[in-house]
Amino acid sequence: MIEGILIGLQTALSFKNLMMVMIGCFSGTIIGMLPGLGPMTAIALMIPITYGFDPSTGLILMAGVYYGAVFGGSTSSILINAPGVPGTVATSFDGYPMAQQGKAGKALAIAAYSSFAGGTISAIFLLIAAPSLSLVSLSFRSPDYFGLMILGLTAVAAFSSKGNFLKAMMMVVLGLMLASVGQDTLSDIPRFTFDNMNLSDGISFVLVVMATFAMSEALTIIFKANDPTKAAKQISLSQLGSIKLDKDETKKMVTTIPRSSVLGFIIGVLPGAGATIASFLAYGMERNFVNDEEKQKFGKGSVNGIAAPETANNAACSGSFVPLLTLGIPGSGTTAVMLGALLGFGIQPGPRLYQTNPEIFWSVIMSMYIGMVVLLILNLPLIPYIARVLATPRTFLIPLILFFSLTGVYLMSFNNFDIYMMIGIAVVATVLRLYDFPMPPLILAFVLGGLMEENLRRSLLISDGSWSFMWDRPLTIVIMLTIIFIVGWQIYKSFFKKKL
Amino acid sequence: MKISPSKLISLLFFVFSGYYLYTAYQIQVFAFDENAPFNAKTFPIYLGFAGLVFSALYIILPETNPTNVDLKVLDYKKTIGLVILMILYGLTILRAGYFLSTSIFLVASYIILGERKWIWIFILSFPFVAIFMYLLHGLLNIYLRDPFLKYIGIMG
Numbered sequence: 001m002i003e004g005i006l007i008g009l010q011t012a013l014s015f016k017n018l019m020m021v022m023i024g025c026f027s028g029t030i031i032g033m034l035p036g037l038g039p040m041t042a043i044a045l046m047i048p049i050t051y052g053f054d055p056s057t058g059l060i061l062m063a064g065v066y067y068g069a070v071f072g073g074s075t076s077s078i079l080i081n082a083p084g085v086p087g088t089v090a091t092s093f094d095g096y097p098m099a100q101q102g103k104a105g106k107a108l109a110i111a112a113y114s115s116f117a118g119g120t121i122s123a124i125f126l127l128i129a130a131p132s133l134s135l136v137s138l139s140f141r142s143p144d145y146f147g148l149m150i151l152g153l154t155a156v157a158a159f160s161s162k163g164n165f166l167k168a169m170m171m172v173v174l175g176l177m178l179a180s181v182g183q184d185t186l187s188d189i190p191r192f193t194f195d196n197m198n199l200s201d202g203i204s205f206v207l208v209v210m211a212t213f214a215m216s217e218a219l220t221i222i223f224k225a226n227d228p229t230k231a232a233k234q235i236s237l238s239q240l241g242s243i244k245l246d247k248d249e250t251k252k253m254v255t256t257i258p259r260s261s262v263l264g265f266i267i268g269v270l271p272g273a274g275a276t277i278a279s280f281l282a283y284g285m286e287r288n289f290v291n292d293e294e295k296q297k298f299g300k301g302s303v304n305g306i307a308a309p310e311t312a313n314n315a316a317c318s319g320s321f322v323p324l325l326t327l328g329i330p331g332s333g334t335t336a337v338m339l340g341a342l343l344g345f346g347i348q349p350g351p352r353l354y355q356t357n358p359e360i361f362w363s364v365i366m367s368m369y370i371g372m373v374v375l376l377i378l379n380l381p382l383i384p385y386i387a388r389v390l391a392t393p394r395t396f397l398i399p400l401i402l403f404f405s406l407t408g409v410y411l412m413s414f415n416n417f418d419i420y421m422m423i424g425i426a427v428v429a430t431v432l433r434l435y436d437f438p439m440p441p442l443i444l445a446f447v448l449g450g451l452m453e454e455n456l457r458r459s460l461l462i463s464d465g466s467w468s469f470m471w472d473r474p475l476t477i478v479i480m481l482t483i484i485f486i487v488g489w490q491i492y493k494s495f496f497k498k499k500l
Numbered sequence: 501m502k503i504s505p506s507k508l509i510s511l512l513f514f515v516f517s518g519y520y521l522y523t524a525y526q527i528q529v530f531a532f533d534e535n536a537p538f539n540a541k542t543f544p545i546y547l548g549f550a551g552l553v554f555s556a557l558y559i560i561l562p563e564t565n566p567t568n569v570d571l572k573v574l575d576y577k578k579t580i581g582l583v584i585l586m587i588l589y590g591l592t593i594l595r596a597g598y599f600l601s602t603s604i605f606l607v608a609s610y611i612i613l614g615e616r617k618w619i620w621i622f623i624l625s626f627p628f629v630a631i632f633m634y635l636l637h638g639l640l641n642i643y644l645r646d647p648f649l650k651y652i653g654i655m656g
Contacts, residue, residue, distance in 0.1 A: 052642065164565055166558040167506070170513055173551045177520055180547060184540035191527050191540060192520075222613070223579045396624055399609035402582065403602065406589060407632075410598070411642060419590035427583060435506045436567045453543040465537030494564050 004354075005127070008362025012370055017060050020053075021367055024064020025071070025374045029386055032072025034397070038086070039069035039334045040440070041217055044209040045401075047341050048408035055345040056360050060367040062338055067119070067371045068379070070275065070317055074111045074310055075383055079104055087275030087313040090283040094298065094305030101301055102241050109243040110303055111310045112380040114257060118311030119372040121261035122268070122318035126365055129269070133326040134354040140327070142458035143469040147479035148329050149452045153445055154486050155270070156332065159277060160438040165490040168441045171432075175442035178203055179449025186457070198417040205340040206412050208446050210405045211425035212439045218401040219430045221394065240384055249303045252294075256286055256307040264312030268319020274332040275313035275320075282312030318368060325349055325361060329448070333440030336447045343447075504566055507559055514555035521548025581612040597646035603629045 011017060024046070031042035042065045050058030073088035078095035091111060098107040140148075157168035181192045182202025193199040220226075245253075260282040267278035286308035287298050298305045323331045328350030330336040342349050347357060354361050379386070405426075409418050429439060463469040471477050503511070524544035533539040585608050592601040606625040615621060636642040649655040 052639075164506075164567075166510075166554055166561070169554045170510065170551070170558065173517070173547055173554060174513070176547050177544075177551065180544050187530060187533065187540050189527060189529060189540040191544060192523060219579055219582065222582060223574050223576075225573060225575045393615070395610055395613040395615035396620065398582075398613060399606050400624070402586065402609065403606055406586065406605075407602070410593065411636075411644075414645070416590040416594055419593070420587070423583060423586050423590070430579075432509065434567075434569055435509060437506075437509070456543060457538045460538045460542075461536075463537075 004131075004358050004362045005366065007359050008364075008366035011056050011359050011363035012060060012366040017057055017363070017367065018370070020057055020061040021064040021371050022374050022378065024061045024066075025068035025371055025379060026386075028065035028068020028070075029072035029075070029375075029379050030068075031065075032069030033076045033386070034072075037214075037217055037401075038073065039066050040209070040337055040443070041213045041401075042066070042069040043334065043337045043341075044206070044213050045404050045408065047206050047209065047337075047344070048411045050341060051344065051412075055342070055347055055357075056363045058341065058345060059338070059360065059364050062341060063364055063367055064371045064374070066317060066334060066338075067314070067368070067375060070313060071112070071115055071375050071379060072386075074115065074313075075108060075387065078107045078111060078306075079387060087279050087316070088309070089276070090279040090309035091306060091313075093283065093309075094300070094302045097299065098301035098306065103301070105241040105243040106245065106249075107301075107306055108240070108383055109245060109380065110249070110253065110306045112376055113245070114253060114260075114307040114310035115314040116372050116376045117253075117257045118261045118264060118314040119318060120369065121258065122265040122315035123365065123369045123372070125261075125265045125315075126318045126321060126368070129322055130325050130361075130365065131354060133322060134351045137327050137351040140351070140475070141473070142455045142462065143473065143476045144479065145327075145329070146452060146455040146459055147470070147476050147483070148327060149448050149455065151479055151483050151486075152323075152329050152331060153441065153448065154483050156444050157438075157441045158486050158490050159274070160333070160440045164436055164438075165487075165494060167435075167437045171437055171439065171442040172445040175445025176449045176452070178208060178442075179446045180453070185450065185454065196417075198415065203421065204409070204412055204418065205344065205447065207409050207418055207422050208425065209337055209340065209443060210408055211422045212429040212442060214401055215405040215422065215426035216429035216433060216439070218398045218405070219426060220433055222398055223430060223434070226394075243380065252303045253307045256304050257311045259289070260286065260308045260311035261315045264315025265319040267312070268316030268331075269322045270331065274334075275316040278312040278316035278319075279309035282308040314372075321364070321368070325353060325364070326351060328353070328451070330444060333443050336440070336444040340443075340447045504563060505569070506563065506567055510555045510558040514552060514559065517548055517551025517555060520551060521545065524548050578612055578614075582609060585609055585612065595647065597648040597650075598644045599629055599633060599646050600648045 012021075027046075028039070028042050031037050031045070032039060043062050046062055046065050050061055053061070070087060074091045074095070077088040077092035078099050081092050081096040095107045095111065098104070153172050157172050158165060160168060179202070181199055183190055183200055190200055263282050263285060264278040267281060268274060283305065286304050287295060290304055294302065294304060320330075320332050320335050323329050324335045324339055328339070328348060330339045339349060347353070347360065405422070406419060409422050412418065433439065459469040463472070469476065470480055524541050524547070527541040527544065529539045529541060585605060589601055589605040603626045606629070607621055610621045610624070633644060636644060646655050
């Protein structure tokens, strides 16, 4: 393991990769700050650029963007009470009230230190957990992988559906349908291509991500007549206050951070849960842990109330990399985008990544830690200035997002068919978003579609067409039972709980 | 009978799944693969059925958490304007080249969205695209075919 860490450090600390972490964190912070534009959009916009790099550099850039976007989300939560990402909603409960008391600088500092500490502790967990889980996952077989993929899709659908599980499941099926377009991987038989050569290689992953996130988010902002930058225009550099923390505040953070890190990391590892649930659970847990006097301060600018969700959401980000790096199965929409990018580089994540491409495996883990340092020493002091950049009017912002999306897709194929298809998918996605049909399950399903079919194919061929592979092994049974539990719980929650 | 927009979307998805399933059955597989436990159309057929089941459930079951959207506040004009502009961009990019079509696309989108600061409109279009193209060529070695720049002798 030490050798691996050194390889990772050597790769991550090269001048080029350090620059990428900085660029990633910086641009991620800017994009993440904009309400509505989260890490998935930020990463999606970066994908076409990363294809010019080697896989390690590309992944390091995307990991930096991911952390930067989460940090940027916290900033807008605190400064303008408009969380850039769902994972930072809990931060606004106490961050914004503290900012209103003239202590925005302090709230930002608490968020930054907590994020750093949460990220650091969880990076250590990741260092320990990922190789061990890689070894364990070598014993997984096709039926287990197939089951895990269904579990991941069901869990993401359950957690991102806002009570509309069936809507999320329709999006899962739509994602899998889009993934089935193109030649069959084994027999090369064309499917759903309608004799169109442009469809024979299938629909590009970048196209679908750009269309469903970057482009459709931009269109949604215009369609709903929102102005995400309006509140940012009111930010004054002089109102932020000091970023220095006193002894009492530091003491409170010292007790909060370890427990929130552990909770965040565990939640992050679970498929579908991610930073949003981790931050809410950490906020709730912290409220139960503190004394009555401190409990009264919750919602009014409590230090613990900012530190807990911030620590947990960063720890969950690291945790979400565990299933991606060790099983090759992303547990969230954001890591699904990263999996798509990895596959684009010709790398198949999974238990063997640890052995076949140790430099990628370890450099990503090490760059996460470097990313945390960059966020702390570079982005925190620059926040007032970055926040001013956000005052860019939407009349310029939206066309520029559309420009990057269109260019990104054009650079992949150099034909206009992909542009038309992207516009079509983006328009459909905009309408679907309007009626709360969630997009993360669609992306996850699109990325997993090929792998899922492959594992189902192997499982059915091994069992000679019988579906008994689903209960032949204890591990597969456990996975299937978990899926049944999630589906059952969702049905109960949707149709019975309210009536009782 | 009034049907909610979400149910209408589910109904459309039901029809789409039915068409997908029909097309899945039409996939031509090799003769020796026809009765295999798994062939090129097996997975799409399962997906078609899954789509039918989930959309039918949504249509049949009562909506527990309906989404209400005030259609009057939506900005159709600007959104449709941008979509048309993107289609026009797709139509012109191969003929006019990246530089000209992208710059004009940006200028037109700023104007559609109501921007009237002409200096910024200019800076964030033609010079911006030129710098972006230079970065693509210089840093990422990505060559963008551009008939317009070739015609005026800037690109080889």
